[in-house]
Amino acid sequence: MPFREINSKMVEAQVIPGQKMYSQRGAMLAYRGDVSFTPSLTGGQGGVMGMIGRRVANEQTPLMTVEGSGTVMFGHGGHHIQVISLTGETLYVEADRLLAFDGTLQQGTMFMGSQGGVMGMVRGQVTGQGLFTTTLKGHGSVAVMAHGGVIELPITPQRPVHVDPQAYVAHHGEVRNKLSAALGWRDMVGRGSGEAFQLELSGQGAVYVQASEEKL
Numbered sequence: 001m002p003f004r005e006i007n008s009k010m011v012e013a014q015v016i017p018g019q020k021m022y023s024q025r026g027a028m029l030a031y032r033g034d035v036s037f038t039p040s041l042t043g044g045q046g047g048v049m050g051m052i053g054r055r056v057a058n059e060q061t062p063l064m065t066v067e068g069s070g071t072v073m074f075g076h077g078g079h080h081i082q083v084i085s086l087t088g089e090t091l092y093v094e095a096d097r098l099l100a101f102d103g104t105l106q107q108g109t110m111f112m113g114s115q116g117g118v119m120g121m122v123r124g125q126v127t128g129q130g131l132f133t134t135t136l137k138g139h140g141s142v143a144v145m146a147h148g149g150v151i152e153l154p155i156t157p158q159r160p161v162h163v164d165p166q167a168y169v170a171h172h173g174e175v176r177n178k179l180s181a182a183l184g185w186r187d188m189v190g191r192g193s194g195e196a197f198q199l200e201l202s203g204q205g206a207v208y209v210q211a212s213e214e215k216l
Contacts, residue, residue, distance in 0.1 A: 002141050003074075003083045003100070010075040011083060011143050013100060017069045020103030024076060025062040027099055033070015040065045061095040065103075074100050079145035079216065082208060086172065089205070090137040093144055093170035096216055102140030110135050144170055148211030160202035166213035173205015 003011040013021060015035050028037060040063040066072060075081065076099055084091060086105065110133055136142055146169050153161050155175055165179070178200050201207050 002085070003143050005081070005083060006073065008080050008149070009078055010073055011081050011100070012071055012073050013066075015066060015068050015070050015072055019067075021066045021100060022063045022103055023066055023072075023074055023100035024098060025064045027074045027076045028066075029073045029075050031070055031072040033068065035066065035068035035070045035072055038065045038067070039063075061098060063098075066100075074143065076145060077216075080148055080150060080210070082144050082146060082150040082169070084142045084144060084170070084172070084208070086136065086138060086140055086142065088137075088139055089172045090135050091142055091170055091172045092133050092135055093142070095134045097144045097146070097169065098134065099143040099145050101136055101142040102138075105136040105138045105140045105142070108135040108137070109133070144208070145216060146208070146210035146212075147214045147216070150208050150210050152206050152208055155201050155203060155205050155207060157202070157204060160200055161207055163199045163201065163207060163209055164213055165199045166215065167209050167211075168199055169208040169210050171201060171205060171207040173203065175201050175203040175205040175207070177201050 003013050005011055010029065015021065015033065022040060025039065079099075081099055092110065150169060153163075155161050155171075155173065171177070179198070
């Protein structure tokens, strides 16, 4: 169920009979056809246990199930929208950045400490993203929200990418992340670069970076 980008802040999805999709509640802007929008009491997939897990992890965003036959236009808060296509890999993204995604994608929650150990937990605290993040895995499309435009930066074993933690949006692939501190004597005396913390992503995959250091 691919999304068609209408402009940088609106996408259109084709709703096909027999296939579900999920979107953030209130994100429907307009639609054509016979389409229904039902609050997803479990917040997506995984049933009640999945809902409890996401609530405990603070990765619970109000979602609705979209079904029927037709087309739906989505947008929210005037945020920039980036469509990410997955071909079997796992996307790591905060729940509140999700605008809409294919119902065929497997939804989960991951403890940040499992990516980068203790530094993964520190990263969650420093970036304000918490200790958990949402995962979507499989073949399908995801529409995520960001401030300003988004650039996709490839990560290769020979070329890790360093990102301002506040500009980080999402990543996919076999990627390790760790937070590095760039504090030096200049920072101690107030003459530093202002980039005291950097997120280093290494391995094989891609990271999405927004054109702003502002959180949603």
